[in-house]
Amino acid sequence: MNIGEAADPPFAVLPDPASLFGRRAARFAELAPEHPLEAYLRFLASVAGAQRDCLDGLPEPVLPPPVELERAYTHSMPPVPFGRFEADAVFDATLTAFLDRLAVADGLPQASRDAIEGLRAADADARRAMADAVLVGSIPEDAVAPHVLMAAALQVHFTRAAARLDASRLTPVADAACPSCGSGPVASMIVGWPGAHGTRFCACSMCGTLWNVVRIKCLLCGGVDGIAYHTIEGAPDVVKAETCEQCHGYVKILHQHKDTRLESVADDVGSLGLDLLLAEEDWVRGGANPFLTGY
Structure with a gap:
């Protein structure tokens, strides 16, 4: 800014999904070399890359009805609250597309491939239970891998929904x-x-x-x-x-x-x-x- 210019930031900046996940994938890859967590950072670079690559062709996310959006805007409530998440057909398509893109990534360890296949095979109730565990921050320590993949799919889902809100x-x-x-x-x-x-x-x-x-x-x-x-x-x-x-x-x-x-x-x-x-x-x-x- 010029000297004497006052900062006038917007309150909120909405995400651009492709840009966000692309930057994230690049940053994970940049941080990885010679890092103590190098293998994990490279895996997360693949995850973020799959999040970016699965965006094309996905159906439009379903936002709450206009009356509910207006109520949220008027009363300072989140318009797409995580507490009211529903695993609809759009989310199912998002999860499938994400897992498909990640499955073809190079260098994935066998444990990650097993987690991908396990999540693919999970029924609707098991998937909903995993999504709920991620959203409330209670991921079980003996099943971290599939929950991390579920978290990545949820990030895609909510990022796409948030991008369609009115930031103003x-x-x-x-x-x-x-x-x-x-x-x-x-x-x-x-x-x-x-x-x-x-x-x-x-x-x-x-x-x-x-x-x-x-x-x-x-x-x-x-x-x-x-x-x-x-x-x-x-x-x-x-x-x-x-x-x-x-x-x-x-x-x-x-x-x-x-x-x-x-x-x-x-x-x-x-x-x-x-x-x-x-x-x-x-x-x-x-x-x-x-x-x-x-x-």
């Missing part, structure tokens, strides 16, 4: 709740966009919507005292943990204005070492990311 009608639900679908943020980002340089946006862990939140404020409890920032010594200072002394929780904050390659979901996984260090000091992670289940 979205209003705050809560600092830590997406105004489109109500899911929690994976992280927040300081952006460098024209007219919004230096402002903070939360990134939805499910639908990819971004929403503006003031800086130096705990996203979990709303506190403004006792806020501190942690990073790994010697690592680039573009990914930090914003901790709160009041609730003893934290959510990562990405300084995208310093490094435009940063992507919320990919860099959250890539900075797992920071989570492990904070866990040793009993900080409680507040960011939502199904791809970190089990870590």
Whole structure:
């Protein structure tokens, strides 16, 4: 921005599904070489690539009736709430297309191929149970792999729905709740966009919507005292943990204005070492990311 120009960011920025999943796939692949989680990051690059590639030819997502959308816009409620998810024919087509694209990816481990086939073979009740477990954040530790794939399909479903909303009608639900679908943020980002340089946006862990939140404020409890920032010594200072002394929780904050390659979901996984260090000091992670289940 020009000196003296005031930032005037929009409240919400809706996702572009192809662009979002394409950037995510590229970032996972970029982070992978020589990373302690290299094999997993390469797998997630394949997942994000399949999310991008399955978009073509999918039927249009079914939004709530106009009267329900208007009620949500008017009363500051998420228009496509995850709590009212229905596994309709569009979602079934989305899940099938995603699994088909992922199945032909190069270098998948046998465990991943087994998870793909297991999800393909699951009946409607089993699929719904897996979707519910992902949406409420209660993925069982003995069945992480198929639930991660279900989470990826749900991300495609909700991202496509959110992209069709009216961003100008979205209003705050809560600092830590997406105004489109109500899911929690994976992280927040300081952006460098024209007219919004230096402002903070939360990134939805499910639908990819971004929403503006003031800086130096705990996203979990709303506190403004006792806020501190942690990073790994010697690592680039573009990914930090914003901790709160009041609730003893934290959510990562990405300084995208310093490094435009940063992507919320990919860099959250890539900075797992920071989570492990904070866990040793009993900080409680507040960011939502199904791809970190089990870590």
